[in-house]
Amino acid sequence: MQKNYQQKVLGILGGGQLGRMVIQSAINYNIDIHILDPDGNAPCKAIAHQFTQGSLTDFETVYAFGKNCDVITIEIESVNTDALQKLVDEGKEVYPQPHLIKLIQDKRAQKQFYKDKQIPTADFILTADKKEVLENADFLPAVNKLGKDGYDGRGVQILRDASDLGKAFEAPSLLEKLIDFDKELAVIVARNKRGDLIAYPSVECAFHPTANLVEFLFAPANVSQEIEEKAKKIAIEVIESLGLIGILAVELFVTKDGEILVNEIAPRPHNSGHHTIEANFTSQFEQHLRAVMDMPLGNPDLRIPAAMVNLLGEEGYTGEALVEGLDEAMAAKGVYVHLYGKKITKPFRKMGHVTILDENLDQLKSRALQIKELIKIKA
Amino acid sequence: MQKNYQQKVLGILGGGQLGRMVIQSAINYNIDIHILDPDGNAPCKAIAHQFTQGSLTDFETVYAFGKNCDVITIEIESVNTDALQKLVDEGKEVYPQPHLIKLIQDKRAQKQFYKDKQIPTADFILTADKKEVLENADFLPAVNKLGKDGYDGRGVQILRDASDLGKAFEAPSLLEKLIDFDKELAVIVARNKRGDLIAYPSVECAFHPTANLVEFLFAPANVSQEIEEKAKKIAIEVIESLGLIGILAVELFVTKDGEILVNEIAPRPHNSGHHTIEANFTSQFEQHLRAVMDMPLGNPDLRIPAAMVNLLGEEGYTGEALVEGLDEAMAAKGVYVHLYGKKITKPFRKMGHVTILDENLDQLKSRALQIKELIKIKA
Numbered sequence: 001m002q003k004n005y006q007q008k009v010l011g012i013l014g015g016g017q018l019g020r021m022v023i024q025s026a027i028n029y030n031i032d033i034h035i036l037d038p039d040g041n042a043p044c045k046a047i048a049h050q051f052t053q054g055s056l057t058d059f060e061t062v063y064a065f066g067k068n069c070d071v072i073t074i075e076i077e078s079v080n081t082d083a084l085q086k087l088v089d090e091g092k093e094v095y096p097q098p099h100l101i102k103l104i105q106d107k108r109a110q111k112q113f114y115k116d117k118q119i120p121t122a123d124f125i126l127t128a129d130k131k132e133v134l135e136n137a138d139f140l141p142a143v144n145k146l147g148k149d150g151y152d153g154r155g156v157q158i159l160r161d162a163s164d165l166g167k168a169f170e171a172p173s174l175l176e177k178l179i180d181f182d183k184e185l186a187v188i189v190a191r192n193k194r195g196d197l198i199a200y201p202s203v204e205c206a207f208h209p210t211a212n213l214v215e216f217l218f219a220p221a222n223v224s225q226e227i228e229e230k231a232k233k234i235a236i237e238v239i240e241s242l243g244l245i246g247i248l249a250v251e252l253f254v255t256k257d258g259e260i261l262v263n264e265i266a267p268r269p270h271n272s273g274h275h276t277i278e279a280n281f282t283s284q285f286e287q288h289l290r291a292v293m294d295m296p297l298g299n300p301d302l303r304i305p306a307a308m309v310n311l312l313g314e315e316g317y318t319g320e321a322l323v324e325g326l327d328e329a330m331a332a333k334g335v336y337v338h339l340y341g342k343k344i345t346k347p348f349r350k351m352g353h354v355t356i357l358d359e360n361l362d363q364l365k366s367r368a369l370q371i372k373e374l375i376k377i378k379a
Numbered sequence: 380m381q382k383n384y385q386q387k388v389l390g391i392l393g394g395g396q397l398g399r400m401v402i403q404s405a406i407n408y409n410i411d412i413h414i415l416d417p418d419g420n421a422p423c424k425a426i427a428h429q430f431t432q433g434s435l436t437d438f439e440t441v442y443a444f445g446k447n448c449d450v451i452t453i454e455i456e457s458v459n460t461d462a463l464q465k466l467v468d469e470g471k472e473v474y475p476q477p478h479l480i481k482l483i484q485d486k487r488a489q490k491q492f493y494k495d496k497q498i499p500t501a502d503f504i505l506t507a508d509k510k511e512v513l514e515n516a517d518f519l520p521a522v523n524k525l526g527k528d529g530y531d532g533r534g535v536q537i538l539r540d541a542s543d544l545g546k547a548f549e550a551p552s553l554l555e556k557l558i559d560f561d562k563e564l565a566v567i568v569a570r571n572k573r574g575d576l577i578a579y580p581s582v583e584c585a586f587h588p589t590a591n592l593v594e595f596l597f598a599p600a601n602v603s604q605e606i607e608e609k610a611k612k613i614a615i616e617v618i619e620s621l622g623l624i625g626i627l628a629v630e631l632f633v634t635k636d637g638e639i640l641v642n643e644i645a646p647r648p649h650n651s652g653h654h655t656i657e658a659n660f661t662s663q664f665e666q667h668l669r670a671v672m673d674m675p676l677g678n679p680d681l682r683i684p685a686a687m688v689n690l691l692g693e694e695g696y697t698g699e700a701l702v703e704g705l706d707e708a709m710a711a712k713g714v715y716v717h718l719y720g721k722k723i724t725k726p727f728r729k730m731g732h733v734t735i736l737d738e739n740l741d742q743l744k745s746r747a748l749q750i751k752e753l754i755k756i757k758a
Contacts, residue, residue: 006702024406027399027426030718047406047426281713281736296710303682323385331675334660339409357660 005293009034009049011069013056014076015042017340017350018269018285021277022075023047025286031293036065043341059083066092073246073292075268077105078149095193095292096246096267103242104267108147108174114262117241119234121262122253123177133159133168133175141178144168179261181253185221186272187235188284188300190247190291197239198287199232200280200300203272205251208312208348214271216368217308219279222361223254230260238265247288249273271310275355278336279306304357307368311352311377313345319379321345323352329374332367334358337375344379351377384672388413388428390448392435393455394421396719396729397648397664400656401454402426404665410672415444422720438462445471452625452671454647456484457528474572474671475625475646482621483646487526487553493641496620498613500641501632502556512538512547512554520557523547558640560632564600565651566614567663567679569626569670576618577666578611579659579679582651584630587691587727593650595747596687598658601740602633609639617644626667628652650689654734657715658685683736686747690731690756692724698758700724702731708753711746713737716754723758730756 010026012019015037023033023044035048038055045051054061056076062083066072071093072084084098103109114121127133133144140162146155146169157167158178184207188200204221205214221228235250242248249270251263273284282290282298290297313321320343330337334357342351354371358364389405391398394416402412402423414427417434424430433440435455441462445451450472451463463477482488493500506512512523519541525534525548536546537557563586567579583600584593600607614629621627628649630642652663661669661677669676692700699722709716713736721730733750737743 006705020406023426024403027403027720028715028717030720032425046411046428047402049425290709296706298709299712301712326385327675330669330677333678333680336407338407341406341409 005295006030008032008070008293009068010289010293011036011066011072012044013062013065013072013074013079015039015044015048015051016075017043017338017352018075019044020047020340021274021283021285021338022269022289025283025289028286029289029295031289034065034069036062041343046341056080063087066094071095071292073268073288074101077101077267081105093292096244096248100242100244100267104265106147107145107150107264108172110265111174111176113241114238117237119238119241119262120260122179125175127168127173127175129172130168130170133173134165136175137162137165139175139177140164142175143178145174145176147172147174179253179255181261182256183221183223183254184263185223185231185252185254185260186217186249186270187231187252188247188249188270188273188276188287189232189235189239190284190287190297190300191239191245192291192297193245193294196297197236198297198300199236200273200276200284201302202228202231202252203275205272215310215312216372217272217275218361218364218368219275219302219306219308227254227258227260234260234262238262246291247284249284271350271353274338274353275306275308276300277338278355278357279304304359305361305364307356307358307364309354309356309368309371309375310350311339311354311375313347313349313351313377315347317377317379318346319344321351322378324376324378325374329354329371335367335371345377384674385409387411387449387672388447389668389672390415390445390451391423392441392444392451392453392458394418394423394427394430395454396422396717396721396731397454398423399426399719400653400662400664400717401648401668404662404668407665408668408674410668413444413448415441420722425720435459442466445473450474450671452647452667453480456480456645456647460484472671475623475627479621479623479646483644485526486524486529486643487551489644490553490555492620493617496616498617498620498641499639501558504554506547506552506554508551509547509549512552513544515554516541516544518554518556519543521554522557524553524555526551526553558632558634560640561635562600562602562633563642564602564606564610564631564633564639565596565649566610566629566631567626567649567652567655567666568611568614568618568629569666569676569679570618570624571670571676572624572673575676576615577676577679578615579652579655579663580681581607581610581631582654584651593689594691595689595751596651596654597740597743597747598654598681598685598687606633606637606639613639613641617641625670626663650729650732653717653732654685654687655679656717657734657736658683683738684740684743686735686737686743688733688735688747688750688754689729690718690733690754692726692728692730692756694726696756696758697725698723700730701757703755703757704753708733708750714746714750724756 015035206216339352394414445466585595718731
């Protein structure tokens, strides 16, 4: 007899906050989750059914881990896709599919994919090394992105003019036309094995000026119905072109003349969907679970407008984390604090997030700013 | 330096579904939870930071468990309150307070308390044994309740007339006038050490005709504003008279002439508050945590009307549980399935619950009935 999802073990590569929030959802379905993470104190450690400390990029480690699971998924892209492919070849279910993780790991291949599929994206040039960047000085201002291993804002830099060329990446990277965008949106889409597909309402992201991390997020995005539909349509086009099973966060630029361009994608729960836990009918974490476990997808509608504030480690503090301002924050109606169980803080480390629900959109913005000022992660 | 709640270990006596849902909330606050439960496969087992298998009623076991915690609470009333009192005497924080757990454990003392405090409740007679029940045959029809150790409908029976007297309890019990009520309501109240107090909107409970368990629950209750306020006022009166710190579920009868009587109380999260996870701004499980950990209380308002259906083990099935109809149920908007991680089903065992959100109250009732027909827990 074939196992149904109530009897399957789900293995997740990565045991950070994203995996942690997936486990919080999985508890409701009695799904056993095994976690692989190099950090013995990873946020998932205490709540996973099984926790294995080990490298996500080592073939043997990933392969051995996967052999003990029925379905394998990820919460971070930097994983050994060869091991995942071998697991698929041997009959395991791996979602998102290994060849797609591999494609998305490489920002160069990702960009080429958009071009091949005629998905709108900023113009770009692939550069093999620093020399090739220098040869394309006339392409500036541009964003210089490392092909591989960038994460949470690392491996991305702006080259405004020739004076910035000295810091160009030496490794294979790309130059992307700097877009003078009006807004940054994100649309999360999900697709299961049966081919069911849903799209979340778009959200508006505000980035930290220097750390290149999402600082605030507002849902719904303050855009016209036309832009909203166009954004969803493009996100759906991306997941369908990929044929991806799982969840996909699609980051988009809205240019000043209303054009929409795909910036980057992430085939896993994403920072731009944290508010969905309280603000939407189905959270992105549960949606991810539903998509990879071949359950029916859940309704993605927004229940109430929301803002999300990332709680980043304060600059100047490294050591055992202490959260300031928690009491005052959590006393207010519609404020939801999520701490990620990380014992050690360091500058800009993602330590938690706060979601704020409010029918009034203007109030949401001021409340988000207040929370940002109120809660400080120090050591 | 005094520990704040971010550094305190919370011990919970009992590792069933109520503890499990408290842990799901506690994950967001990085609170370490230790569980004591006699069942090595208790629902909390896999997600507690520490799990101890042991008796809840044995003095030494409870005392030793509590010594390793900072704050101790319960998710079931049948615990050794002497051990808890000793822990208090030695400086541990125990909420609800041991003398109140002891009072509530004994339905006779509980009734006497209402009488002493002039809290409205059905008339009653305390009976030491079967003989004393027989002597009060003229008090029938009445409910015969065991003083101690009743749980989930056990230890409660209706004596309609003299022909039922044969089954009267032999142990210390009480006879309570059978109330020909119009509705059964429940109001959950919470109070923390600082004396902050909140009351949830009342909910309407529909009981299973034979198993004496809540089968359906609707929030808000379909009552007048006057009844709603009166119900809340009485629930507040109860928690204040007790001076209880923690959460208290107050079950109430509304009689046909609009009188409100306290039926029973439970000093812990309660079946009548399961819908609060998705339907209210703060769930009862998080509220319990907030109250016992001396955090600020959360807003109890209803976000959207809800129904709750208990998933009980089907009659005629005992063995490894399999859930039927899950896919169809979870495909619908606003349907939330919670399974409790119990491997073995038996008739009427509480295996999970489903919450349904819908703006339309009539639709809620028909959807709740559909879910009841759809999901079956078999073996």
